[in-house]
Amino acid sequence: MTSMTSTPGPAGRPLLNRRLAEFGTTIFAEMSALAARTGAINLGQGFPDTDGPEEIREAAVRALRDGRGNQYPPGPGVPELREAIAAHQARRYGLTLDPDTEVLVTAGATEAIAAALLALVEPGDEVVALEPYYDSYAASIALAGGTRVPVTLRPSGGRFRLDLDELRAAVTPRTRLLLINTPHNPTGTVLTRAELAEIARLAVERDLIVVTDEVYEHLVFEEPDGSGGHVPLAGLPGMRDRTLTISSAGKTYSFTGWKVGWITGPPALVTAVRSAKQFLTYVSAGPFQYAIAEALALPDSYYDGLRAELRAKRDLLAGGLADAGFGVHVPAGTYFITTDIRPLGETDGFAFCRALPSRAGVVAIPNAVFYDDREAGAPFVRFAFCKRTEVLEEAVTRLKQLTP
Numbered sequence: 001m002t003s004m005t006s007t008p009g010p011a012g013r014p015l016l017n018r019r020l021a022e023f024g025t026t027i028f029a030e031m032s033a034l035a036a037r038t039g040a041i042n043l044g045q046g047f048p049d050t051d052g053p054e055e056i057r058e059a060a061v062r063a064l065r066d067g068r069g070n071q072y073p074p075g076p077g078v079p080e081l082r083e084a085i086a087a088h089q090a091r092r093y094g095l096t097l098d099p100d101t102e103v104l105v106t107a108g109a110t111e112a113i114a115a116a117l118l119a120l121v122e123p124g125d126e127v128v129a130l131e132p133y134y135d136s137y138a139a140s141i142a143l144a145g146g147t148r149v150p151v152t153l154r155p156s157g158g159r160f161r162l163d164l165d166e167l168r169a170a171v172t173p174r175t176r177l178l179l180i181n182t183p184h185n186p187t188g189t190v191l192t193r194a195e196l197a198e199i200a201r202l203a204v205e206r207d208l209i210v211v212t213d214e215v216y217e218h219l220v221f222e223e224p225d226g227s228g229g230h231v232p233l234a235g236l237p238g239m240r241d242r243t244l245t246i247s248s249a250g251k252t253y254s255f256t257g258w259k260v261g262w263i264t265g266p267p268a269l270v271t272a273v274r275s276a277k278q279f280l281t282y283v284s285a286g287p288f289q290y291a292i293a294e295a296l297a298l299p300d301s302y303y304d305g306l307r308a309e310l311r312a313k314r315d316l317l318a319g320g321l322a323d324a325g326f327g328v329h330v331p332a333g334t335y336f337i338t339t340d341i342r343p344l345g346e347t348d349g350f351a352f353c354r355a356l357p358s359r360a361g362v363v364a365i366p367n368a369v370f371y372d373d374r375e376a377g378a379p380f381v382r383f384a385f386c387k388r389t390e391v392l393e394e395a396v397t398r399l400k401q402l403t404p
């Protein structure tokens with residue numbers, strides 16, 4: 001979210017309202033335009049360059065042809081998808097959900113985040129969020145009139161670490177909710193069971209709602225404490241009744257353009273979110289909802305295959321970046337690598353990313369855009385590895401030509 005000088009409109013007032021003034025154009029638009037202009041390999045935005053499973057694509061075609069979902073689907077989502085989401089949570093995590101009252105289908109995770117914040121936050125409420133944050137968090141908090149309170153993840157012991165004392169200190173009587181993201185974009189951190197337990201303890205102690213963005217739940221490569229994969233926050237003691245869990249088909253099934261997401265939690269919270277959601281999109285993605293219902297029932301081998309493929313790509317890009325002289329924070333999850341450019345003799349990620357297409361023919365994202373504390377984010381640059389192997393190999397070859 002690069003800030004834009006506000007364009008004057010009628011009566012000399014800025015066109016863009018005060019809540020959105022600081023969110024001009026996203027960095028992704030700027031960097032993708034730069035990639036297109038220079039022919040650079042775009043490792044900026046995190047979308048796969050190949051589509052998800054053929055049979056799921058065909059399921060969408062079938063739904064379209066059979067006339068399923070071509071008219072407004074039910075507000076909460078089609079029953080088949082809500083049941084498949086509940087079955088997935090039960091099978092993977094042992095979490096039981098009532099598909100009728102505890103599951104809401106949204107236009108991607110993005111709408112789930114926006115609807116949750118618009119529904120729950122009063123102007124002046126504080127929202128504690130992990131920094132660096134996914135770019136829609138800050139904008140959605142602002143739309144809701146809330147105040148964001150960042151808790152910065154800092155590199156320590158080979159990973160970006162959450163300082164639990166800092167988290168505790170960030171909670172005030174005005175805190176309405178904690179906005180958590182694990183596996184974490186952009187740092188690739190997977191919160192440990194101990195960290196999650198501490199977040200849960202704090203939420204219970206201070207009676208806070210927790211909104212947790214778990215869109216990378218199937219992309220955990222290292223289990224930080226042998227926890228056996230992704231640990232949903234909603235499963236921890238005291239959390240079921242205060243947690244809204246967000247996920248999406250985009251990252252898990254490589255159909256980011258379908259925008260099928262969901263939010264699950266206790267009936268009262270889900271009903272509140274639905275109140276906001278019904279006036280944002282009301283409904284979306286009709287036929288795709290049926291296809292994703294089938295995707296959620298894919299066998300474990302699909303998820304194992306996805307994880308193995310992306311782990312290999314992670315290792316390829318991480319190795320190449322290290323060879324090129326970057327400091328590499330190997331991610332435990334997600335499909336992003338955060339690098340440190342200081343070993344290359346650089347300190348300003350913005351300047352570095354603007355120059356990278358002409359220096360090396362590659363596009364990356366300066367992590368500073370994900371920080372309020374731009375200073376803290378300045379030396380970090382993010383690369384996406386959800387791209388074809390030959391594309392990553394070519395990117396690595398190009399990056400090795402970088403000379404400090």
Ligand SMILES: *Cc1c(COP(=O)(O)O)cnc(C)c1O
Pocket residue numbers: 107108109110111134181185213215247248249250251256259260261
């Ligand atoms: C991609 C992403 C989203 C958005 O998901 P959509 O389903 O495409 O809206 C939300 N949160 C995080 C952390 C993401 O990386």
